[in-house]
Amino acid sequence: MQNSSRFFVYLFSVSFFFNYLTITVTAKPSSINDIMLNCGSSGISTDPDGREWTGDVGIHSKFVSLEQSNNTFILFNPHGSSIDHDPYKTARIFHSQFTYTIRVSPGQKFIRLYFNPSTYHDNFDMSKAFFTVTTGPFTLLSNFSIGSKSLVKEFCVNVLQNQTLNITFTPSTNTSYAFINGIEIVSMPTSLYYSQFGDKGARLVGHNSQFHIQNNSALEMIYRLNVGGHSISPINDSGNLFRKWLNHTNFFLASNVNSISNGAIQINSTSIPPYTAPKEVYQTARTTRTSEDNKRYNLTWRLPVDSGFKYLVRLHFCKIQPEVK
Ligand SMILES: *[C@@H]1O[C@H](CO)[C@@H](O)[C@H](O)[C@H]1NC(C)=O
Ligand SMILES: *[C@@H]1O[C@H](CO)[C@@H](O)[C@H](O)[C@H]1NC(C)=O
Ligand SMILES: *[C@@H]1O[C@H](CO)[C@@H](O)[C@H](O)[C@H]1NC(C)=O
Ligand SMILES: *[C@@H]1O[C@H](CO)[C@@H](O)[C@H](O)[C@H]1NC(C)=O
Ligand SMILES: *[C@@H]1O[C@H](CO)[C@@H](O)[C@H](O)[C@H]1NC(C)=O
Ligand SMILES: *[C@@H]1O[C@H](CO)[C@@H](O)[C@H](O)[C@H]1NC(C)=O
Ligand SMILES: *[C@@H]1O[C@H](CO)[C@@H](O)[C@H](O)[C@H]1NC(C)=O
Ligand SMILES: *[C@@H]1O[C@H](CO)[C@@H](O)[C@H](O)[C@H]1NC(C)=O
Ligand SMILES: *[C@@H]1O[C@H](CO)[C@@H](O)[C@H](O)[C@H]1NC(C)=O
Ligand SMILES: *[C@@H]1O[C@H](CO)[C@@H](O)[C@H](O)[C@H]1NC(C)=O
Numbered sequence: 001m002q003n004s005s006r007f008f009v010y011l012f013s014v015s016f017f018f019n020y021l022t023i024t025v026t027a028k029p030s031s032i033n034d035i036m037l038n039c040g041s042s043g044i045s046t047d048p049d050g051r052e053w054t055g056d057v058g059i060h061s062k063f064v065s066l067e068q069s070n071n072t073f074i075l076f077n078p079h080g081s082s083i084d085h086d087p088y089k090t091a092r093i094f095h096s097q098f099t100y101t102i103r104v105s106p107g108q109k110f111i112r113l114y115f116n117p118s119t120y121h122d123n124f125d126m127s128k129a130f131f132t133v134t135t136g137p138f139t140l141l142s143n144f145s146i147g148s149k150s151l152v153k154e155f156c157v158n159v160l161q162n163q164t165l166n167i168t169f170t171p172s173t174n175t176s177y178a179f180i181n182g183i184e185i186v187s188m189p190t191s192l193y194y195s196q197f198g199d200k201g202a203r204l205v206g207h208n209s210q211f212h213i214q215n216n217s218a219l220e221m222i223y224r225l226n227v228g229g230h231s232i233s234p235i236n237d238s239g240n241l242f243r244k245w246l247n248h249t250n251f252f253l254a255s256n257v258n259s260i261s262n263g264a265i266q267i268n269s270t271s272i273p274p275y276t277a278p279k280e281v282y283q284t285a286r287t288t289r290t291s292e293d294n295k296r297y298n299l300t301w302r303l304p305v306d307s308g309f310k311y312l313v314r315l316h317f318c319k320i321q322p323e324v325k
Contacts, residue, residue, distance in 0.1 A: 035063060035102055035185040040074040040090030047086050049235035051242075053182065056092065056100075063103045071096040075120035083150050087182025088116040093124070094131075094178040099168040102183075106161040108190055108215070110241065111135065113167075114182030116150040131178030132170045136163075138218040143172045150181075152244070156193055158215040186242055189275050193219055193312065202312055213312065222311070223303050225251060228259055228284035239275025253300040258287045267318065282318040 041055035072094050117126045133141040140155050169178035194213045195201045201210035225248040232245035261284040288297050
């Protein structure tokens, strides 16, 4: 299990301006087979974005099965944390290993795990939540502890034909426990991050070689930034992929640079399919210089990462003319 983490390629996506981009993305999204599980809840509920979540308590679905176990229990968040909507309101807690078995169509999938570290109960000490999450041969999270903020962890894996997606939670020790608030599975276009037959792959930085991201690797999303623009919420993402794009400000190391935007820009959906990124990502940019300014600035982002992994950096470029005022 330890070794499997070497297959990880961490992923972050920065989009910024100043060049022409040719992206070789051709495939269409595979058939929608999305799953949204509201852990520790029953019935159907709707989040503020209007997306429907299905409770995992007493779930009768041919797509999802839970292990029978008396070592799991359900907690409702009584104190109303900063996020008090589904799927954050309830959690499923595990004192021993527990597996969700999810039947999805074959293909590459986003897996999003939602965690809300709230004080669910007086007997429930968040500082004892240390756990590992695996799917197939991949260790998605290892001896993970959450800290104080709710968060969503996003991964990509490829599911083979006739294979189920098993998501297993294992507490790190017999005195710690695992928990989860929500599980979202979204099908992704095959060529979005993984390499396709015949494509050149990603260039290995500092080398003259290409790196292919194969179906037998798992990816974790680390940063996805909209340069120069506002955050884009999952509901406003393109291609029904429900990705979240953050405002880049907190990672950008410069104050005195040129900023350009053009809200009228339209993206040619033949050369850049809509699922690549929402058009808002292409409508704002930072540039090292503009025609009326002869100073050159560098553009630097600081993005802390863990060592020991390979990172895929995707940069989105688009030639834009600033809006005529
Ligand atoms: C569930 O409880 C029974 C009896 O109370 C016990 O024998 C069994 O080992 C428990 N199962 C798990 C998975 O803990
Ligand atoms: C990877 O898997 C996808 C679907 O799961 C498939 O369409 C694609 O051809 C595979 N790619 C390679 C290089 O095998
Ligand atoms: C997932 O779990 C099912 C049922 O326990 C098992 O038959 C299957 O082999 C598992 N799949 C993977 C990819 O581990
Ligand atoms: C898990 O992390 C905690 C805190 O960082 C550490 O004390 C503990 O030894 C780790 N456990 C394992 C199994 O690595
Ligand atoms: C998947 O299952 C079907 C029906 O059981 C079988 O015909 C097919 O060969 C299997 N595909 C693979 C790739 O194992
Ligand atoms: C927990 O694990 C420790 C060491 O592995 C063992 O000594 C102890 O009896 C275990 N406690 C329980 C409640 O299983
Ligand atoms: C990005 O975030 C910063 C700081 O949080 C804020 O000042 C700025 O207005 C935001 N930019 C946009 C376009 O929303
Ligand atoms: C989505 O975009 C629309 C139009 O820009 C905006 O009014 C709305 O607030 C956005 N929704 C969220 C949840 O950010
Ligand atoms: C680029 O700008 C940043 C922030 O102003 C600065 O910290 C960095 O040293 C500069 N890098 C180069 C190569 O000039
Ligand atoms: C969009 O891109 C395609 C392929 O590159 C090209 O044939 C087409 O003319 C472009 N359409 C527009 C409106 O620029």
